Amino acid sequence: MTEVTKAPQSKETASGIRPDFRDLYRDHCGYVWNSLRRLGVREADIEDVAHEVFLSVYKRFADYDPARPIKPWLFGFAYRTASDYRARPQHRREVAEDDMDHADQNPRADEQIEAVERRALVAQALGKIELDRRAVFVMHEIDGVKIPEVADALGIPLNTAYSRLRLAREEFADAVKRISAQKGGAR
16 A cells, blocks of 8 residues: 655744645645746646646745745746746747736726736736846736845845846836837827
8 A cells, every 4th residue: 555645734943833735835826826927827827837836845845944935935936837837849939918818807897998908018018028037027026025035036146136127127118118109009
């Protein structure tokens, strides 16, 4: 008879309480999905790629330091998995804006249209940023993670993280201007 491996359980540490893996999955699955979407994973593939992320997290769960924030740690896994995903030959393409477009549940139609257009613009502009810089940009600007934590989560030097953020901000602003001008000229 084969022995079933149990998920790591909660245990007290000197610096805090280690979360139960099932709780971690339940509480942060949505965050990982949104991060993967922002990193260019196609909507049709997000479920599979998210499972790959959590398999990697499970394998390294004993390495997690409960004294540190969990989201940057999870984002590091999502970033590396999304990078591997995008490197596969069948996924070497920019994400179409429709892949990242989700209907807003606001009751007024004009608000829904405006929100969808803003999200499509952001998604399209994010797609124009090189993946390494996009990861820093998403973590800092969208998720609100401090740059030292971003650098730690992505395994890059602090000055590299600041440089990538600066370049990503410039690329994002330029992409928004270009896309807005194209849409304005198309009307």
